[in-house]
Amino acid sequence: MKTAPRRSLVVCVAAAVIATSAFAGAPGALASEDEPPLITPRIDKFLDYWTPATGDKPQFDGTVRDADVLTHNDRVVSWMNHHATGAGDDTVEPGTEVFEAMQDTQLDGPVYDLSLTIGTGLGQTLGEYYIEGRNDGSLPLTSAVISPRDGLAGAFIDFEGAKEAFQYPRPFLPSAQDEVLGHDCQNFDAHTLYDIRKGKEWATDKGDLKIHKVPDVVDDTGQFTAGEADPEPVSLAVNYVGHRGLCGAGSFPSGHSTSASLVGITLATLLPELAPEILARASDVGNHRMVLGVHYPLDVIAGHMGGELGLATLWSDDEVVSEAFEPARAELVAYLEKRCGDTLAACIAAQTAAGKQYSDDPFGGASLVDADGRVLVSPQVVSDRASAAAVYTERLTYGFATTGKTGLPADVPADAAGLLKSSYPTLTADQRRSVLAQTQVASGYPLDKTGEGEGSWQRLDLAAAMSARVQLNTDGSVTVLDTGVEREVIPAPTPTPTPTPTPTPTPSPSGKPRLPVVSG
CATH class of the missing domain: 1.20.144.10 (Phosphatidic acid phosphatase type 2/haloperoxidase)
Incomplete structure (x- = not known):
């Protein structure tokens, strides 16, 4: 045993x-x-x-x-x-x-x-x-x-x-x-x-x-x-x-x-x-x-x-x-x-x-x-x-x-994110789970248990997930850009600050200045 x-x-x-x-x-x-x-x-x-x-x-x-x-x-x-x-x-x-x-x-x-x-x-x-x-x-x-x-x-x-x-x-x-x-x-x-x-x-x-x-x-x-x-x-x-x-x-x-x-x-x-x-x-x-x-x-x-x-x-x-x-x-x-x-x-x-x-x-x-x-x-x-x-x-x-329902969304088992800890140590558990979700194979193949409550182990593609180029987005989500390559996490782009508008100066009146009229 x-x-x-x-x-x-x-x-x-x-x-x-x-x-x-x-x-x-x-x-x-x-x-x-x-x-x-x-x-x-x-x-x-x-x-x-x-x-x-x-x-x-x-x-x-x-x-x-x-x-x-x-x-x-x-x-x-x-x-x-x-x-x-x-x-x-x-x-x-x-x-x-x-x-x-x-x-x-x-x-x-x-x-x-x-x-x-x-x-x-x-x-x-x-x-x-x-x-x-x-x-x-x-x-x-x-x-x-x-x-x-x-x-x-x-x-x-x-x-x-x-x-x-x-x-x-x-x-x-x-x-x-x-x-x-x-x-x-x-x-x-x-x-x-x-x-x-x-x-x-x-x-x-x-x-x-x-x-x-x-x-x-x-x-x-x-x-x-x-x-x-x-x-x-x-x-x-x-x-x-x-x-x-x-x-x-x-x-x-x-x-x-x-x-x-x-x-x-x-x-x-x-x-x-x-x-x-x-x-x-x-x-x-x-x-x-x-x-x-x-x-x-x-x-x-x-x-x-x-x-x-x-x-x-x-x-x-x-x-x-x-x-x-x-x-x-x-x-x-x-x-x-x-x-x-x-x-x-x-x-x-x-x-x-x-x-x-x-x-x-x-x-x-x-x-x-x-x-x-x-x-x-x-x-x-x-x-x-x-x-x-x-x-x-x-x-x-x-x-x-396929023998089951096809086209179903990803269904990652709860503990599976741990499998990517050493591959992507800077990502959170939710982000690693997203990488697994984006690299899962399609649903419906024999032994797939998508939608039955515990996730699908059959659909996990660890070779793809562990060799992914991952884009970290500004909202904290991740996007898998490619697989079968050297793994990489691309930092989220730094937002370009919106420039503060410079006030437009008020132009002076044209011509010579008018002198005040003095009575006397």
Whole structure:
């Protein structure tokens, strides 16, 4: 269960400094008095599309309520599974999207985890420094906040309870139980989805989704063990069969996506200077679960919402901000500047000038287009800040058609403004909330709860909000001028004072002055 114990916030700096590695034990004893919020009520729009099994029915014996939505769910995961670079190969090679997906299976692994793999979002140079610093013990406060195993923020949300609530079968499970999966998985199938799959080009004649099962691989690249005293190769496996936790656990929501969102938003708030790139890399983790054929896009979107919910709770707590997040940011910035030998801004500029910013080409330029020419999945190429923000935005909806009311006004959750504290420290909470409102995606997509009383987590676009040019107006309101750029708050224009009119002098009468007449 991914929860933080309910006790006063403490920072055990001594224990953190003693730890020689981020993975040699809990480096920072951080906890919050904040009760981790429940993710299930925020993502329960899924019940509009699927009714879970009840009573003594088999685990995944639910009912399809919206075939169109769940069919799109199927189509996207099957396409990604077959079109990521390296897909379908008998061996998994470094440098492919499939290999990166296998590295991202290490949610809270004993050697490396998502808080390290997502570090590549900092770019080639700064990412390498970050990974080394996490591994050699140089960043204890950062580790104490971000670790998905026991970090204050990285392990804040419980997603297992939600999986139990919705009970949706994984994409790789057969629609009919005539395939031997392995002893632990033999009683699990997706027969309730057979009717929406039969005859589809992304399904087999048996009604199974076309899913290529990625073989095991050993990671001997050393990419995420740099800085460790004695690094060893890491065995990576999806465990499609013989692993009760994967085939028997519900697909919705994605635990990896939830954890990646917690970790990614945490890192983005610690380094808002690179927020769009970090968030794009964090969203790769959700993509990677589909590349491996173990999750659907709705699972990924729901997990992303859970991360937003958790970090908004923590960033709304002033004590957590002052005693945990701000010290971690100070530590991380100081470390990166020391390694780079310049200011953080200058280091980022130099990295970008050298073409070493975060980049990605997950599908080798391919895209999924429907019969009407609508792009369901773009190539999702990341090459700069603007494209990183655009890819993140696309992954908020994954090409789904709208199912709810469209054209509704923005609906920002109450605590969400805290997510922008580090990005725009000079703005008020209301002004930050306005930035979130102006950058929200449109209403009506699956899982959107606009107008239901608590705001819409699904519509929040943090990559856009954290990379905005914001105009401060004279009346105290703010206007978002652009996104996907270097974040900036433009001061309100100074009013030009109205000049005081100069009195016009009265002209003297023309001609010689008349002398008074004196009688005498």
